Amino acid sequence: MSDPISVIVPARNEAQTIARVVRVLRDMAGIAEVVVIDNASTDATAAEALGAGAQVVTEKRPGMGHAVRTGIGAARHDWVMKVDADLDKFDTALFSRMVEARAPGVGLIKGAWNDPKDNMPMTRLLVRPALAGMFPGLGHLRAPNTGIYLFDKSRIAHGELVGDYAVDIDVMLRVHAAGTEVAEVDIGRIVHDARDVSHYNGMAEQIMGFFLSRQPLDLLGEVVVLAERPETVIRTALGHAARKLMSGARVTFALGEGASVDVLSEAVAPFPTARIVTLDELSGVAPAVHTARLTVIAEEGAALTAARSFAARHATALPVALWWMPGEGERLGDVSVDVAEGAQIKRAALERLNLRDEVTPREVFRVVSDVA
Incomplete structure (x- = not known):
């Protein structure tokens, strides 16, 4: 794969090293541009870069x-390599291994390093156990929270990334x-400067908060919404769907x-994990x-019939829940879901349609007891 690569380098007060890094x-080989994100520096980082x-x-x-999100947005190419600002102790020739590992179906390559002075407490005690419980498909990674990686930004809604240390995991x-x-x-091999406990404490708090925030969003829970008209989707289910899309589902x-x-x-254009098809x-x-x-x-009718067929087809391989949309103005249901930030997307879509529906904090659905 020979697609060009943009490198992003978040940097705060790295004037001593950033020129060499760049x-x-x-x-x-294969690097088309280097983007340095000057993250509130008080020195000459920007000028040196x-x-x-x-x-x-x-x-x-x-x-x-915040710096990573800005850098991804500024990158001109879909493939983006994110690296740290201090490479003095890195053998950067080994970065080419990430470039060579690109292949069809691969969206991200993590750069795993080893440091004889670092027993990786964050990885061992927090990140890997959390992934084992929530995302077992990532259990093969030795260094899941490494900040050095290469990925295809066209796969994700990068504008929704978190603003703190958990961004690499996000x-x-x-x-x-x-x-x-x-x-x-x-x-x-990478040799880091010694870090005190307070550094890890702050990172652990942010990363734990991130995992806790993702648990109710169910990132690996896929949603399919069926209706004859998009207006029905917007009025009834867009809040829930938008929240899922914003999280990455x-x-x-x-x-x-x-x-x-x-x-x-x-409404869903900013989210690469959204797709629109016909019922057929x-x-x-x-x-x-x-x-x-x-x-x-x-919704009831032909869409629900198609939904039953779709749900039954996949129920042998996956747990499947089948819900139907209540009638217009109906507020009672068996399932009530928090739409959170999805309400903003729903409200904007309703305004485009010149509809004055009230956007409530929750959307409700009825449970169809029999999938088949």
Whole structure:
């Protein structure tokens, strides 16, 4: 795979090292650009990076996640390599192993390193145990929280990434939930400066908070919404669907033939894990390889009939829940889901349709007891 690569380097007060970092990265084969994100520096980091030939963008909000999000947005190419700002103790020639590991179906390559002075307490005591319980498909990774990796940004809604130290894990989980593989290659030995306990305490608090926030979102729970018209989806289920998309989960909308989907398409356009098909095309749709469970939501009538067929077809391989949409104005149901930030997307879509429906904090659905 020879697609060009953008490198992003979050940097805060790295004036002493950033010029060398940029020059080394620019000399690597396959690297089309180096983007340095000046993350609220108070020294000459930006000037040094610019003088060495990097594109420099500014992110005034301190925080690794804010810097990474800004850098990904500024990168001109889909394949993005994220590296640390201090490479003095790295054998950067080994980074080419990540480039060579790109292959069809692989969305991210983690760069695993070893440091004889670092027993990786964050990885051993927090990240790997959390992944084993929540995302066992990533259990093969030795260094799941490494900050050195290469990924295809077109796979994820990178504008939704968290703003703190958990961002590297967030990228990985989104790529995994999107249905592509996460690989890992050895990039050799790295010797870090000694870090005190307070450094790890702060990181652990942010990463634990991230995992706790992702648990109720069910990233590997895929959603399929069926209706004759997109207006029905927008009024009844878009809040829940949007929240799932914002977290990185996959959502499919299946609509009647000839339905005008402009407003719905615009609402979900920022999310690569969304897709819109016709009800007739649903028979060719399959859940992603990493999907752990399936929720099928449909309006009554032909859509519910199609939903039953789709749910029954996949119930032998996955746990499947089948819900139907209550009638217009009906507020009672068996299942009530928090739409959270999805309410903003739903409200904007309703305004585009000139509908004055009240956007409530929760959407309700009825449970269809028999899938078949």
